[in-house]
Amino acid sequence: MEKRVVFHSAWLPYALVAPQIAITLVFFFWPAAQAVWYSFQLQDAFGTSTEFVWFDNFTALFADGNYLESFQVTALFSVLVAFCGIAISLLLATMADRVLRGAMAYKTLLIWPYAVAPAIAGVLWAFLFAPSIGIVSYVLKGWGIDWNWLLKGDQAMVLVVVASVWKQISYNFLFFLAGLQSIPRSLIEAAAIDGASPFRRFWTIVFPLLSPTTFFLLVVNCVYAFFDTFGVIDATTQGGPGQATNILVYKVYHDGVKATDLGGSSAQSVILMFIVIALTVAQFRFVEKKVQY
Amino acid sequence: MVENRRWLTILSHAILILGVLAIAFPLWVTFVASTHSLEAIMQVPMPLMPGDQLFENYSQVLTAGTNTGSKAAVAQMLVNSTVMALVIPLGKMAISIIASFAIVYFRFPGRMFFFWMIFVTLMLPVEVRIIPTLQVITDLKLNNTYAGLTIPLIASATATFLFRQFFMTIPDELAEAARVDGASPMRFFWDVLIPLSKTTMAALFVIQFIYGWNQYLWPLLVATDESMYTTVIGIKRMIVGSDAANEWNLIMATAILAMLPPALVVMLMQKWFVKGLVETEK
Numbered sequence: 166m167e168k169r170v171v172f173h174s175a176w177l178p179y180a181l182v183a184p185q186i187a188i189t190l191v192f193f194f195w196p197a198a199q200a201v202w203y204s205f206q207l208q209d210a211f212g213t214s215t216e217f218v219w220f221d222n223f224t225a226l227f228a229d230g231n232y233l234e235s236f237q238v239t240a241l242f243s244v245l246v247a248f249c250g251i252a253i254s255l256l257l258a259t260m261a262d263r264v265l266r267g268a269m270a271y272k273t274l275l276i277w278p279y280a281v282a283p284a285i286a287g288v289l290w291a292f293l294f295a296p297s298i299g300i301v302s303y304v305l306k307g308w309g310i311d312w313n314w315l316l317k318g319d320q321a322m323v324l325v326v327v328a329s330v331w332k333q334i335s336y337n338f339l340f341f342l343a344g345l346q347s348i349p350r351s352l353i354e355a356a357a358i359d360g361a362s363p364f365r366r367f368w369t370i371v372f373p374l375l376s377p378t379t380f381f382l383l384v385v386n387c388v389y390a391f392f393d394t395f396g397v398i399d400a401t402t403q404g405g406p407g408q409a410t411n412i413l414v415y416k417v418y419h420d421g422v423k424a425t426d427l428g429g430s431s432a433q434s435v436i437l438m439f440i441v442i443a444l445t446v447a448q449f450r451f452v453e454k455k456v457q458y
Numbered sequence: 459m460v461e462n463r464r465w466l467t468i469l470s471h472a473i474l475i476l477g478v479l480a481i482a483f484p485l486w487v488t489f490v491a492s493t494h495s496l497e498a499i500m501q502v503p504m505p506l507m508p509g510d511q512l513f514e515n516y517s518q519v520l521t522a523g524t525n526t527g528s529k530a531a532v533a534q535m536l537v538n539s540t541v542m543a544l545v546i547p548l549g550k551m552a553i554s555i556i557a558s559f560a561i562v563y564f565r566f567p568g569r570m571f572f573f574w575m576i577f578v579t580l581m582l583p584v585e586v587r588i589i590p591t592l593q594v595i596t597d598l599k600l601n602n603t604y605a606g607l608t609i610p611l612i613a614s615a616t617a618t619f620l621f622r623q624f625f626m627t628i629p630d631e632l633a634e635a636a637r638v639d640g641a642s643p644m645r646f647f648w649d650v651l652i653p654l655s656k657t658t659m660a661a662l663f664v665i666q667f668i669y670g671w672n673q674y675l676w677p678l679l680v681a682t683d684e685s686m687y688t689t690v691i692g693i694k695r696m697i698v699g700s701d702a703a704n705e706w707n708l709i710m711a712t713a714i715l716a717m718l719p720p721a722l723v724v725m726l727m728q729k730w731f732v733k734g735l736v737e738t739e740k
Contacts, residue, residue: 168626170633171565172643181560182572184553188613192591193579199590257477260470267471273725274478279735280720282672282690285713288697289484292491292706300487303503334481336735343736363466392585396674400694414585421589422679430589437586445581 197438203431222432231408232416232433238322239412243390245326250333250386251379257334258341259367272342279335283328284396290328291401314402318409321402325410328401329394337382344378345371384448391440413437485717492516492711499707515711524708528695530684532712535692536719538681539671541604542688543719546673547666549612551659558621559647563633580615584676592679602683611669611676617662620737624658625651661734664727668720689716 207218226232261271278286293301296313305312314320348371356366395414398404404411404419411419417437421430487506491499494509523529560566561573584591591610600606628651636646677688687695693716696709724731 168562168630168633170630170637172563172633172637172646174564174643177643178560178564178566178569181556181564185557185576185613185618186572188553188609189575189579191594192610192613193582193587194575196587196590196594197582199593200587203590253477257474260473260477263470264467264474267474271474271478273728275481276728276731277721277724278481279731280668280672280724281717282674282720284674284690284694285716288693288709288713289488292710293484293487295706298500298502298504298706300503300506331481331484339732339735343732363463392583395585396690399674399678400697417585418588418675422592427589434586434588438582441583441586442581 200431200434200438203427204435205428206431207428218428222428223436226429226432226436231411234408235411235413235416238408238410239391242322242326242394242410242412243387245322246329246333246390246394247383247386249326250330250337251382253330254334254337255341255375255379258338258345259371261338261342262345275338276335278332281332282396283332283393284400286328286332287325287397287400290324290331294324294327314406316406318406321406321409325394325397325402328397329390332397333386333389337386340378340382341375344375348374381448384444388441388444388448391437391444413440488710488713491707492714494707496705496707511707515707516715519708519711519715523692524696524705526703526705527698527709528684528687528692530687530692530695532689532692532715534685535687535689536715538604538607538686539688539690539716540719542607542673542677543667543671545604545608546611546670547663549608550614550617550666551662553612554614554617555621555651555655555659556647558618558625559651561618562622562625563643563646576613576615576618578615579613584611588675588679595680601680602686606680607673607677607686607688608670611673614666617666620658620662621655623737624655628654657730657733658737660727660730661737663734664723664731665734667723671720692716 204222205217205219207216207221257275261268261275264271281289293299294312294314296302296315302312312320314324352370352374353366356370361369391412392414394412395418398410398412398415399418402410404415413433414437417430417433420426420433424430487504490506490508491504492515493512494505495511495514498505498509498511519532521531521533523531557572557576561569595601595606595610598606600609632650633646636650641649671688672690673688674690677686677691678694681687681691689712693709693712696712697704
């Protein structure tokens with residue numbers, strides 16, 4: 166789509182785009198190019214000499230058991246976050262769409278966690294789940310569960326998934342509610358007249374019509390689990406115990422900032438960049454196509 | 459409603475109330491913990507009703523931080539967070555509204571090239587270019603400055619897109635009339651586009667305010683000096699161990715202070731918030 170009516174000036178448009186282009190060049194393109202450049206280099210421990218090593222950093226990464234494990238951890242983490250987050254918010258949105266009384270109040274009370282920073286969500290849940298003093302840990306111990314996420318990897322994973330899902334439900338909820346409200350009432354009414362039960366109507370009419378929203382949220386939740394949950398991890402488990410919650414983005418940070426392995430960390434950044442590009446392309450394809458039956 | 463099924467309506471309310479309670483439970487425990495002395499919340503199980511240390515805890519963190527962890531005053535952190543939460547949205551809006559004005563209302567060589575240059579930044583989140591970006595900041599000597607905290611986060615493809623999308627819906631007759639009347643492009647921008655864009659700006663502001671307030675990784679790297687900590691970073695610095703070693707009552711008071719401003723913005727400006735959220739993702 167293009168405008169029919171335009172203004173003319175030889176210099177004005179360049180002056181108008183200049184600030185954004187300048188910031189983009191300095192803080193996006195230059196660092197991204199540097200990341201690619203570093204990823205082909207090997208620095209010695211003191212940072213005094215660098216050597217161009219082509220793809221050695223990448224081959225070293227894929228030979229590194231820790232890195233491959235981090236991929237698995239990230240995959241498990243994103244699937245859990247996306248699935249739980251989407252399922253719970255779809256249930257809540259469907260219910261909120263049904264009720265007439267109090268719908269606004271429910272909405273207000275469900276969306277506020279969007280405002281909570283991921284790191285704070287992590288701290289809140291770390292306190293609830295704190296092995297010796299946490300209130301949830303106390304209940305779990307009452308049920309005979311030996312709860313200590315500082316030592317047990319699977320429990321640490323549960324903690325970061327719960328904190329991440331808790332924060333993301335509000336976002337998914339709003340999109341599902343908007344999607345549900347755009348479904349024509351006449352379709353539902355026709356099915357009801359034909360005698361379809363509410364449960365049947367949901368699975369045969371509502372859920373298929375919601376598929377564009379669901380696909381969109383699937384991608385958004387994956388991106389969220391890949392990147393935005395950095396704060397949750399850093400404020401709670403810091404990737405541990407062992408490697409149990411060491412997701413890819415946390416490993417980039419840990420290897421680059423804490424362990425100062427510039428080449429290895431940059432190679433990981435480059436791989437992550439490709440993952441983001443793939444996810445972004447997937448998002449645009451789905452949004453364009455408007456997946457529907 | 460299609461039909462009246464009493465039991466189903468009751469079930470809906472029950473599920474919703476359960477959801478609201480589950481979502482609110484951590485907040486309640488956080489608030490309760492922030493009103494007790496450390497000894498009180500170290501008991502197992504901790505009390506679930508507010509205590510009488512509210513004033514003591516909050517005044518302690520606001521002026522002196524914690525005793526065992528970071529001693530930086532939270533009042534200064536709230537100022538820093540506010541600066542980030544205001545400069546980032548305002549800066550983003552300022553640079554992206556003029557960029558989209560140029561891209562929509564002018565034809566010039568390199569127009570599509572600039573458009574794509576802005577577009578691909580969507581694919582480069584801060585997290586994937588941490589170390590080189592930090593290097594740039596260090597080279598420019600912007601560590602521990604407000605400029606270093608905010609400018610790298612100001613460039614935004616989403617805001618540029620949102621304005622572009624909105625400008626495309628403005629009838630051509632307006633620009634035509636402005637031209638016939640002999641108005642300069644900048645005059646049209648100030649007197650027509652800016653007033654029309656107010657709702658878009660409000661929606662964008664709410665979303666970006668929360669984005670700025672909640673920044674974590676970037677201030678963690680750039681703000682290493684206590685006086686530059688944001689509230690979210692401050693909390694992280696107060697945690698010294700993962701379990702009983704922390705002054706949880708003070709940490710939780712800080713958490714409440716960190717959550718309050720963005721939560722209020724979301725609840726009070728709900729209309730703009732929902733509009734901003736849905737439209738920035740289109």
